Amino acid sequence: MKNLRTIEQCCSPLLQEPIEPAEAVQLATAFKVLGDPARLRILSLIAAGSAGEMCVCEMVGPLGLSQPTVSHHLKVLHEAGLLRREKRGTWAFYAVVPERVEALRDALSVTAAVPA
Amino acid sequence: MKNLRTIEQCCSPLLQEPIEPAEAVQLATAFKVLGDPARLRILSLIAAGSAGEMCVCEMVGPLGLSQPTVSHHLKVLHEAGLLRREKRGTWAFYAVVPERVEALRDALSVTAAVPA
DNA sequence: ATAGTCCATCGACGGATGTCAATATATGGA
């Protein structure tokens, strides 16, 4: 698990221009993070919730996984830049970083993107 | 490697509605396919090429991988519905299935999608 | 028929990954 901080510049649309080997590694690393059911459920759990954020203790039950396992997945998602972490008291609250998800989404664009 | 044929109905936007555990498995299986540099490069190589399709012998060189390895990745991409295969003579031509890529792209939508 | 080319499959190997129990760390309250 390296190079997770430098994925920021990634995600040119791989179906439109030939992708560089190095960029392929970056993108693949990001998609690999999404390639686990537990992590997708964590993202959905947080994003579809009403608060926009969620503490770890609220996730363990619904996910049906042990607390260390949930903590592990949260770390992976956080290091991939997909989750923001805020510690308040003993609790750790996690929120989705939408721009990060959008960036990965844009990499899968088939037609040219509309400028913002 | 199972359930690769039934991913067709997948991909409701996971950040907007809570995702079902079974659907999370389907989606994760699909993203896992994208979570490899070689497979991303294969998709890009074919899609960014001028013909829209490419035979295996044209990929081995640029990818710098052995022919069995390339064949393995092509199989994975094909079973995931991301590549279409057509055999002509001794050659096997592969083409990207854009709708499949779009479907995965839509799963990462943050805002509601515009109906076609 | 024989040889050659293209592609897929098999078997094996090393490394990565998801999971949990046990433990550590930190924060807040009695």
Next chain:
DNA sequence: TCCATATATTGACATCCGTCGATGGACTAT
């Protein structure tokens, strides 16, 4: 200070995955 709660880390385990060499199967041309 001491205990309880919340989270992170460690260590271990089984499984999965990417890779290659060797082989097999199909088609073409000579």
